[in-house]
Amino acid sequence: MIVQGAENPLTNTQIMASQNGGDTWTELTSMPVGGGDGLFRVFVAGNDASTLYAWGGSKFYYSTDFGVTADNKIGNMPTLLGGDPFIIGIMGG
Numbered sequence: 680m681i682v683q684g685a686e687n688p689l690t691n692t693q694i695m696a697s698q699n700g701g702d703t704w705t706e707l708t709s710m711p712v713g714g715g716d717g718l719f720r721v722f723v724a725g726n727d728a729s730t731l732y733a734w735g736g737s738k739f740y741y742s743t744d745f746g747v748t749a750d751n752k753i754g755n756m757p758t759l760l761g762g763d764p765f766i767i768g769i770m771g772g
Contacts, residue, residue, distance in 0.1 A: 680697045680698075680700065681746075682696075693706050694706070694707045694719070698745065707731075707742075709742060709749035710731075710738075710740040710742070719734065719735035720735055722769060729742075729743060731745065734769060738751065738766070739769075
């Protein structure tokens, strides 16, 4: 289970995960989403519950271990989108 929470959604967004139905939660610090990048989204891959995608503003993260580690997959999007990309959504995986 993945939850996105915030004290202020524009500056202090956090992604939290629970693997026991919400009895305990862990912040996924591998995907830092604060810093004024706006609203983030989290997607759990349909074919593998350990694979997560998190995005919003100019950040795009991919994790294959339920958020323990994550890779920034922004790649060359800033060049393609004119300097400062704003990712709205993803399709596929």
